[in-house]
Amino acid sequence: MTGTQVIRHHDNFLQVAKSYYQLTKPRIIPLLLITTVAAMGIASKGSIDPFLLCVTLLGGTLAAASAQTLNCIYDRDIDHAMLRTRARPIPSGRVRPLHALIFALVLAICSLALFIFFVNTLSGLLAMSGIAFYMLIYTHLLKRHSVQNIVIGGAAGSIPPLVGWAAVTGDLGWVPWILFAIVFLWTPPHFWALALMIKDDYAEVEIPMMPVVKGEKETADQIWIYTLIVVPFTFLLVYPFGACGIVYGLIAGVLGVSFLKKAWQVKQHPFDKDIARSLFKFSILYMMLLCAGMAIDSFPLTHQCIALVGNGFHASIELFAHLIG
Numbered sequence: 001m002t003g004t005q006v007i008r009h010h011d012n013f014l015q016v017a018k019s020y021y022q023l024t025k026p027r028i029i030p031l032l033l034i035t036t037v038a039a040m041g042i043a044s045k046g047s048i049d050p051f052l053l054c055v056t057l058l059g060g061t062l063a064a065a066s067a068q069t070l071n072c073i074y075d076r077d078i079d080h081a082m083l084r085t086r087a088r089p090i091p092s093g094r095v096r097p098l099h100a101l102i103f104a105l106v107l108a109i110c111s112l113a114l115f116i117f118f119v120n121t122l123s124g125l126l127a128m129s130g131i132a133f134y135m136l137i138y139t140h141l142l143k144r145h146s147v148q149n150i151v152i153g154g155a156a157g158s159i160p161p162l163v164g165w166a167a168v169t170g171d172l173g174w175v176p177w178i179l180f181a182i183v184f185l186w187t188p189p190h191f192w193a194l195a196l197m198i199k200d201d202y203a204e205v206e207i208p209m210m211p212v213v214k215g216e217k218e219t220a221d222q223i224w225i226y227t228l229i230v231v232p233f234t235f236l237l238v239y240p241f242g243a244c245g246i247v248y249g250l251i252a253g254v255l256g257v258s259f260l261k262k263a264w265q266v267k268q269h270p271f272d273k274d275i276a277r278s279l280f281k282f283s284i285l286y287m288m289l290l291c292a293g294m295a296i297d298s299f300p301l302t303h304q305c306i307a308l309v310g311n312g313f314h315a316s317i318e319l320f321a322h323l324i325g
């Protein structure tokens with residue numbers, strides 16, 4: 001083989017690898033993993049075993065990548081019709097559906113094997129149920145047929161915190177289901193803000209997303225209602241469940257006020273795509289920081305710092321009272 005042939009071979013390999021990488025819709029996966037880490041942080045009270053963390057995140061990545069690849073195969077017709085998705089590997093002809101299917105199955109099998117051998121069976125079954133729900137319930141049954149597609153389908157994207165919790169504890173209790181519900185209730189404002197921006201794309205392929213079927217105003221009202229529910233819901237972790245403390249509570253409070261403000265702006269201006277874009281972007285930051293708040297709050301060091309600050313404050317008051325009294 002000549003030098004030029006070697007370089008061409010190498011470039012081809014990189015192009016193929018890039019196409020398979022794109023099949024997995026990689027930009028969404030980090031946030032799914034962040035919700036997993038938050039659940040693991042709370043479940044382990046801030047002392048996650050690093051090996052367990054790495055294996056769980058790898059297994060979660062492989063499962064999410066498999067789910068997204070299967071979705072790319074199933075939706076190749078509408079992905080070809082929409083401008084936003086036309087350049088994806090299957091509609092653009094870079095990857096054959098059969099090869100993508102083999103890739104997705106290999107990813108799912110590797111994920112399940114990792115969970116079963118290195119974590120536990122429950123977390124593996126939950127990850128697989130995420131793939132099944134996303135494909136069967138969201139992509140097959142609902143996406144093209146129901147205006148409630150992303151509300152019910154949102155349950156798939158809410159499974160990663162359950163996986164994280166089960167990885168640490170081997171079971172599920174109230175707290176992981178609260179985490180599930182937070183992501184579940186967050187999904188409609190997250191997605192419908194985007195749907196307001198790209199309504200015409202969905203209308204063209206007759207996907208019954210809320211703005212297409214019910215219009216911008218009704219969608220903005222629904223976004224407001226879900227935001228109004230999810231923000232108070234985030235505080236259930238502090239009270240009555242006591243899974244998170246004051247640091248998380250403060251972060252959830254600041255984030256919640258901003259989320260409500262943005263959702264209210266959308267409600268006031270349902271046809272303004274810039275305002276919808278701003279809510280969509282904020283929804284991602286919101287979930288990222290909320291989960292970071294859960295993780296930070298779970299660290300023993302955070303509680304030691306708070307105790308230190310509290311003791312210092314208490315001592316200063318006593319000193320002050322002593323001096324003036």
Ligand code: HEM
Pocket residue numbers: 027028031032035084138149150151153154155157158183187190191194284287
């Ligand atoms: C049924 C539920 C959901 C639907 C229908 C949905 C839909 C979408 C769509 C269509 C995009 C634009 C992607 C693109 O331009 O290619 C997007 C972006 C995104 N979604 Fe969601 N989403 C859902 C749930 C979630 C969940 C549960 C998470 C993570 C917790 C998530 C995280 C993200 C992130 C991080 C982006 C931005 C990606 C980027 O940087 O472009 N989504 N979502």
Ligand SMILES: CC(C)=CCC/C(C)=C/CC/C(C)=C/COP(=O)(O)OP(=O)(O)O
Pocket residue numbers: 028032060063064067068071075085126127128130131134143156157158159160163
């Ligand atoms: C535990 C586990 C493996 C869970 C899987 C969760 C999962 C893959 C959630 C993805 C949610 C999501 C970004 C949907 C995109 O919708 P769409 O397919 O309608 O987006 P599109 O219009 O960009 O194709």
